[in-house]
Amino acid sequence: MYSDKYWQKEEVLPKKELEDLQLKRLKWVVRHAYDNVAFFRQRFKERGVHPDDIRKREDITKLPFTTKEDFKVNYPFGLFAVPKQKIIRIHTSSGTSGKPKVVGYTARDLENWINMVARCMYMVGVRSKDVFQNMVSYTFFTGGLGFHYAAERIGAMVVPAGTGNTERQIRYMIDFGTTVIHATPSYAMHIKEVAESLKIKPDETGLRIGCFGAEPWSNNTRKRLEDAFNIKAFDSYGLSEMNGPGVAFECEEQNGLHIWADHYFIEIVDKNGEAVSEGEKGELVLTPLTKEALPLIRYKTGDVTFVMDDECSCGRTHPKIHRILGRADDMIVVRGINVFPSQIEHVLMQIPEVGDHFQVLITRNGSLDEITVKVEMRDEAFTGELSDFKRIQSKVQRELYKELGLRTNVELVERGTIERFVLKAKRVVDLRDEI
Amino acid sequence: MKEEKIIKQVSVFVENKPGRLAAVTEKLYEKGINIRAFTIAEAGDFGIIRMVVDKTDEAYKVLKDAGFTVSLTNVLGVEVKDEPGGLYSIAKALGSANINIEYVYAFTFGKDKALIILRVDDIEKAIEILEKENVLFKGKVD
Incomplete structure (x- = not known):
C-alpha cells in the first residue's frame, strides 16, 4: 500500500500528470487494438482514421464507438487482442439476443484489476483487520472474484459466501465477526428482513462497511441500508467489459464516484454520440487504457451519468461521476x-x-x-x-x-x-x- | 377497566384472489384458533379480512410470522336478543348521540342471542351510550 489513506500513489497524481499519462496510454491502446484485432482495424479504416492520428487527448473523438452489439458479432473471442494462451481467465455477462459477452484477462490485466478494486475498498476504509463477507455470485459474474482477490490483497479475512442460503449467511456474519459486506442493495434488504424474522437485530451484528452495486439504487436506499445495519454504505460501479467492479467507487464523502482515470478514458456523449457540455448528463463512454486482452475503443456503457467537476476533500485527483442515473437502454x-x-x-x-x-x-x-x-x-x-x-x-x-x-x-x-x-x-x- | 369492554379485532390485508382466505384460515386452524365472527371488506384488487377470534394474541402472532400484514383494531361487542328490532335500538341510540358506525357484522350464539361487532368513530362515547342501554358485551369471546 502507498499510505494509510491511499492504496496506490496514482490516486493522488497531479491532474496534469494524470492527463499526460492518459494520452500516453491512449496512444498505446489504440495502436494495440489496431494491430491485433481485425475488427478494430476494419472499423478504423471505414472511418478513415489511423492510430497515428491520435496526437492529443481530444483526438479520441475521431475514433469509432464500440457497442454491446459488437460482442455478439465477435462471439466468443473475436475482440481479444492477445493469443488465447495469454488469456488466464474469462468472465461472461448477459448480452443482447441471448449471446453472452465474453471478456478476457491477461495476467497483467488481472493484476491491474485487483489493484483497482483494492483502491476502492481501501478508500472506504477496509483494512487487513477486517472480515469481508462477499455475498455475490462467484461464477461468471465479475463481482464475486473481483472483490475476492482485492480483499485478499488488502489482507482482510475473506468469507467467500456467494449468494443464497440467507439464514446461513446471517449466522456466519455473527459467528465470524463480519465487518464488511458486499452485496446487491436488494439482496441486502432481503438479508435485513430474514434477520428480523430470526429475531436478530441487523444493526447489532458488528458490521461497519457495506459495498453495494450491480443495480441502480438511490440515496434513500442508502439511508435505509445504513440505518438497518448501522454501517456506512458505498456505491460500487463497474461492468464486465471494463474488467468488472472497481471502475468507479464512492469515497468517504459519499458524493460521487471516483473513476480511475489512469486506467479509463472518460467521455459523456448524447444520443448522437456527440460530447455533451461540461456537467451535462449523457451516456458514459469508456476506453480502457491498460487492458491487454480486450482493448475496447470508446465503449458505450449504456449507463447515464454526468461528470462532477468539484475537487474532492479526500485528496484523490481522479474525476468523479454522479451515481448512475439509469441505463440508456433501460430508459x-x-x-x-x-x-x-x-x-x-x-x-x-x-x-x-x-x-x-x-x-x-x-x-x-x-x-x-x-x-x-x-x-x-x-x-x-x-x-x-x-x-x-x-x-x-x-x-x-x-x-x-x-x-x-x-x-x-x-x-x-x-x-x-x-x-x-x-x-x-x-x-x-x-x-x-x-x- | 375500559380495556375489558373493548374487543380486539384481527384485521388482515389480503389480495383479492383465489386461495388467500384459505391461506389465512389454515394458519389459524393449525394453531387451533376458533373464529367467532368474521367478515371481508373488499376494495377491488384487495381486501381486509376482519375477525374476532378466541385467542387474539396468538392469532396475531401466527399470521404476522407467516408474513401477513396484520393489525389489531378496537371494536365493541353488543349482545342482543336474536329477535326483530335488536340492531335497531342500538343504531338509534348511537345515531342520536351522533356516533358514526363505520362497519358492523354479527353472529348468533347460544339459542337466542346475537353478538354484534361494531366499529365506531368515537369508541369512548359509544361505550358510555351502550352501557346506559345495558347492552355492551363484557368479558371474553371464547
Missing part, C-alpha cells in the same frame, strides 16, 4: 415521456408507507401506454381500514406524478409477493407488443 418511453426505473425507486423510497420492493408493469391499452406500479405496504401503515389503501395509493400516485409527469396505476400487494432478486433486480416488465 422506457411511456406516452412520449422518458422514464428511468431509478426515478420510480427514488420516489417510492421517500414514502414511508411502502416497503423496499416494487415492480413496474408497462402495458398498452388500445393505443395508450399504462404504467402500473406494484408496491408492498409496510405493516406499520396498515391500521385495518379500507381507507389505508386509498390514502397510500393516492399518495404514491401523487408523488410519482410530481416526478414523472405521468399518471400511474398503483397496486398494493401482500408482503413478500414481489420476487426478491439476488443478482440484478428485474423491476420493470414491459408487456407492450412491438408496434
Whole structure:
C-alpha cells in the first residue's frame, strides 16, 4: 500500500500528470487494438482514421464507438487482442439476443484489476483487520472474484459466501465477526428482513462497511441500508467489459464516484454520440487504457451519468461521476415521456408507507401506454381500514406524478409477493407488443 | 377497566384472489384458533379480512410470522336478543348521540342471542351510550 489513506500513489497524481499519462496510454491502446484485432482495424479504416492520428487527448473523438452489439458479432473471442494462451481467465455477462459477452484477462490485466478494486475498498476504509463477507455470485459474474482477490490483497479475512442460503449467511456474519459486506442493495434488504424474522437485530451484528452495486439504487436506499445495519454504505460501479467492479467507487464523502482515470478514458456523449457540455448528463463512454486482452475503443456503457467537476476533500485527483442515473437502454418511453426505473425507486423510497420492493408493469391499452406500479405496504401503515389503501395509493400516485409527469396505476400487494432478486433486480416488465 | 369492554379485532390485508382466505384460515386452524365472527371488506384488487377470534394474541402472532400484514383494531361487542328490532335500538341510540358506525357484522350464539361487532368513530362515547342501554358485551369471546 502507498499510505494509510491511499492504496496506490496514482490516486493522488497531479491532474496534469494524470492527463499526460492518459494520452500516453491512449496512444498505446489504440495502436494495440489496431494491430491485433481485425475488427478494430476494419472499423478504423471505414472511418478513415489511423492510430497515428491520435496526437492529443481530444483526438479520441475521431475514433469509432464500440457497442454491446459488437460482442455478439465477435462471439466468443473475436475482440481479444492477445493469443488465447495469454488469456488466464474469462468472465461472461448477459448480452443482447441471448449471446453472452465474453471478456478476457491477461495476467497483467488481472493484476491491474485487483489493484483497482483494492483502491476502492481501501478508500472506504477496509483494512487487513477486517472480515469481508462477499455475498455475490462467484461464477461468471465479475463481482464475486473481483472483490475476492482485492480483499485478499488488502489482507482482510475473506468469507467467500456467494449468494443464497440467507439464514446461513446471517449466522456466519455473527459467528465470524463480519465487518464488511458486499452485496446487491436488494439482496441486502432481503438479508435485513430474514434477520428480523430470526429475531436478530441487523444493526447489532458488528458490521461497519457495506459495498453495494450491480443495480441502480438511490440515496434513500442508502439511508435505509445504513440505518438497518448501522454501517456506512458505498456505491460500487463497474461492468464486465471494463474488467468488472472497481471502475468507479464512492469515497468517504459519499458524493460521487471516483473513476480511475489512469486506467479509463472518460467521455459523456448524447444520443448522437456527440460530447455533451461540461456537467451535462449523457451516456458514459469508456476506453480502457491498460487492458491487454480486450482493448475496447470508446465503449458505450449504456449507463447515464454526468461528470462532477468539484475537487474532492479526500485528496484523490481522479474525476468523479454522479451515481448512475439509469441505463440508456433501460430508459422506457411511456406516452412520449422518458422514464428511468431509478426515478420510480427514488420516489417510492421517500414514502414511508411502502416497503423496499416494487415492480413496474408497462402495458398498452388500445393505443395508450399504462404504467402500473406494484408496491408492498409496510405493516406499520396498515391500521385495518379500507381507507389505508386509498390514502397510500393516492399518495404514491401523487408523488410519482410530481416526478414523472405521468399518471400511474398503483397496486398494493401482500408482503413478500414481489420476487426478491439476488443478482440484478428485474423491476420493470414491459408487456407492450412491438408496434 | 375500559380495556375489558373493548374487543380486539384481527384485521388482515389480503389480495383479492383465489386461495388467500384459505391461506389465512389454515394458519389459524393449525394453531387451533376458533373464529367467532368474521367478515371481508373488499376494495377491488384487495381486501381486509376482519375477525374476532378466541385467542387474539396468538392469532396475531401466527399470521404476522407467516408474513401477513396484520393489525389489531378496537371494536365493541353488543349482545342482543336474536329477535326483530335488536340492531335497531342500538343504531338509534348511537345515531342520536351522533356516533358514526363505520362497519358492523354479527353472529348468533347460544339459542337466542346475537353478538354484534361494531366499529365506531368515537369508541369512548359509544361505550358510555351502550352501557346506559345495558347492552355492551363484557368479558371474553371464547
